[in-house]
Amino acid sequence: MAAPEFSSALFLPLDRLAEGFAACFAGYVVPISADVRAFEQRLRTEHVHLADSHVMVREGRVVALGLVARRGDVSRVAAMGIVPELRRSGVGHALLQRIFDDARSRGDRSVGLEVIESNAPAVALYERTGFQVRRRLVGWEGTLPEHSAPLEEVPLTTAVAAVLREGEPGLPWQLAPETLAGLTAPTRAFRLGSAVAVITEAGPQDVVLRSLVVAREKRRQGEGSRLVRGLAARLPGRRWKVPAISPEELGAPFFTAMGLRRQALTQLEMVHGLQEGESSSRT
Structure with missing residues (x-):
C-alpha cells in the first residue's frame, strides 16, 4: 500500500467529519453516533483543534481520522479511528507519527490519550509507538x-x-x-x-x-x-x-x-513524552 497521505481536518465541513468519525469507529466497543451537534460539542468542550487534526480521505470518504486537542504545551489524541478495511495496515502508526511530529514542531511537552483497556489492538499500537500507562480510569x-x-x-x-x-x-x-x-x-x-x-x-x-x-x-x-x-x-x-x-x-x-x-468498562490514560526526560509510569 502507498504511504498514507493526511490532510488537515479544518477543510472538511462538520457533517462530513461527523460522518467519517462514526465510520472510522465502526464496530467499536462503545457505539459512536454521526450526530453533528454531539460531535461539535465534543470538539468544543475537549478543546480539539481541527487545524492540528488529521484526516485521510479516499474517493470522497473519510477513512482515517485523528482529532488533536491542545491546552498549553500539552496535546491529546482526543480520538483516533480507522475504517475496518484499513486497520492493521500501518495507517494508525503513520497517523500517530504525524501527530508526534506536529507536536514536537510546536514545542509541546507531551501527548496524552485515553483508550478502552479491553481494546487490545489499540493498546498494543500505542505502546509500540512510545506511550506509557499513567493510570486506570473507571x-x-x-x-x-x-x-x-x-x-x-x-x-x-x-x-x-x-x-x-x-x-x-x-x-x-x-x-x-x-x-x-x-x-x-x-x-x-x-x-x-x-x-x-x-x-x-x-x-x-x-x-x-x-x-x-x-x-x-x-x-x-x-x-x-x-x-x-x-x-x-x-x-x-x-x-x-x-x-x-x-x-x-x-x-x-x-x-x-x-x-x-x-462499571466493567475501564480506560487507560497514557502519555507519550516528546522531550528528553519526560516519562510516565503506571500508578
Missing part, C-alpha cells in the same frame, strides 16, 4: 438513595471555580475544569454547603454525574453524600452514571458507599 453506575435537601442551582461557572479551587491536581482531561467550562445545557450545577455537583440529564431515565467536589476542610463530614442524595430525590427513579474517566483511586469508597457499582 466509571460507576446504579441507583442512588434519595433524601430531600435544600439544593441551590448555581451557574456552571460556579462549579468550574470550585473545581479550580478545591479539585484534585492533575485531573484527567475530560474531568478538568477547562472541559467543564465548555459544557452547556442540559448540563446543570447544584450546590449544598461547600459541595458542588455538575450533572447532565441524558434522556428520560439516565443522569450523568460529571463532577463532584467538596471543600477540603469540609470533606468526610457528609456534605457530598447529602448533595448526591438530594439530587437523587430531585430526579427520582433515575439511573446514575459516572463516566469511565475517573482515576480508580479517586472516590471509590464514596461511590461504593452510595450504592453504585463499578
Whole structure:
C-alpha cells in the first residue's frame, strides 16, 4: 500500500467529519453516533483543534481520522479511528507519527490519550509507538438513595471555580475544569454547603454525574453524600452514571458507599513524552 497521505481536518465541513468519525469507529466497543451537534460539542468542550487534526480521505470518504486537542504545551489524541478495511495496515502508526511530529514542531511537552483497556489492538499500537500507562480510569453506575435537601442551582461557572479551587491536581482531561467550562445545557450545577455537583440529564431515565467536589476542610463530614442524595430525590427513579474517566483511586469508597457499582468498562490514560526526560509510569 502507498504511504498514507493526511490532510488537515479544518477543510472538511462538520457533517462530513461527523460522518467519517462514526465510520472510522465502526464496530467499536462503545457505539459512536454521526450526530453533528454531539460531535461539535465534543470538539468544543475537549478543546480539539481541527487545524492540528488529521484526516485521510479516499474517493470522497473519510477513512482515517485523528482529532488533536491542545491546552498549553500539552496535546491529546482526543480520538483516533480507522475504517475496518484499513486497520492493521500501518495507517494508525503513520497517523500517530504525524501527530508526534506536529507536536514536537510546536514545542509541546507531551501527548496524552485515553483508550478502552479491553481494546487490545489499540493498546498494543500505542505502546509500540512510545506511550506509557499513567493510570486506570473507571466509571460507576446504579441507583442512588434519595433524601430531600435544600439544593441551590448555581451557574456552571460556579462549579468550574470550585473545581479550580478545591479539585484534585492533575485531573484527567475530560474531568478538568477547562472541559467543564465548555459544557452547556442540559448540563446543570447544584450546590449544598461547600459541595458542588455538575450533572447532565441524558434522556428520560439516565443522569450523568460529571463532577463532584467538596471543600477540603469540609470533606468526610457528609456534605457530598447529602448533595448526591438530594439530587437523587430531585430526579427520582433515575439511573446514575459516572463516566469511565475517573482515576480508580479517586472516590471509590464514596461511590461504593452510595450504592453504585463499578462499571466493567475501564480506560487507560497514557502519555507519550516528546522531550528528553519526560516519562510516565503506571500508578
